[in-house]
Amino acid sequence: MLKLNDTAHKILDVAEFYTQTKGFNAFSYKDIQNDVGIKTSSIHYYFPTKKELALSMTARYVDNFHAKLLEIRDLYPSGIEQIVQMAEVYIDVVKQNKFCMCGMLASELTSICDASVAKLIYFFETVQSWVEEAITLGQHQKAIKQNVSAKAFAISFVSVIEGAMLIARTKGEPNHLITVINNTINDLKI
Amino acid sequence: MLKLNDTAHKILDVAEFYTQTKGFNAFSYKDIQNDVGIKTSSIHYYFPTKKELALSMTARYVDNFHAKLLEIRDLYPSGIEQIVQMAEVYIDVVKQNKFCMCGMLASELTSICDASVAKLIYFFETVQSWVEEAITLGQHQKAIKQNVSAKAFAISFVSVIEGAMLIARTKGEPNHLITVINNTINDLKI
DNA sequence: GTCTATAGGTGGATAGAC
């Protein structure tokens, strides 16, 4: 990720917020102007086009999210607890009436550039790999059923979270996501 | 659903196509004008506002999708085969580089009216109920594991399909969705 | 780096003729 100054970060904060709450096509440079207190022309100084803004925003989000996952891995020695904590991150997102930024941009795929799409692909693969390793760890710790395929579970788990967030969103509360996560994790346990 | 004439249906066809491929916020009345061959002002004759267009489009889509599910139920006596056929419908959508309309609108939730949101909620509940009944049927037919909770499975299955469609979309091909579906259905079988 | 000013286009929507 290129280094960004404070103003650039504030711009990305606002862009990120609107992307996760309303969608990338549902906010404008004027919205950023109002929230950051900087003119639209100054936003163009940092991000010449909206597509470039999307790329910087996505790159930063993907890096931050990955860092959060690595932090969870450091903090929790239990594989199953790592999965629970990761799920908690997503539940928090829905509690704030937000959607996963990468899920949102996946839906608005035609509005972003190829480099941003590549970041989305990398994001989902990274999260899947992280889940796969947590599952494998949990199996070594005899806390997760041995007949579960860590890889297959990881692929489905990321998908089910993304989908459940979307459905939870329609109801304005996270219960749907929480139910899906609880059922899925309970099925894992020995 | 209110009765619509041929022109209204053509307008909705185009709006539906763009919503599923690009998103509701990513097309304009001018796009419809170009594809249908009718001026934007005439579109407003049928659908005074874009939000009303969204509502009619959603209502029609939800009805059509439900009819398709009932048709599958009529055609296939096997519960497990009903699930396979339902999954096939979603795979076809992704093959056309489309996303589920209701998933798309769930992401763009802030751009539609409350009545449309209610249709989305109804849609996901309807599909879940249909899946639940197919699972219960498959269990009576001794083709699906008895220890599976039909209700819990249905909730997760709809979520996993929506999420897997979104992730498959980033790669431009349906393999991710197909993998998730195959893994999920294989786990069901006795 | 941030501003004013503005270009040039597109958005949804309306009035009124036919």
Place this chain on the structure above:
DNA sequence: GTCTATCCACCTATAGAC
């Protein structure tokens, strides 16, 4: 029902002063 004509607000983006 469909058209022409038009409104005006908004959009992304740029030029150039400070």
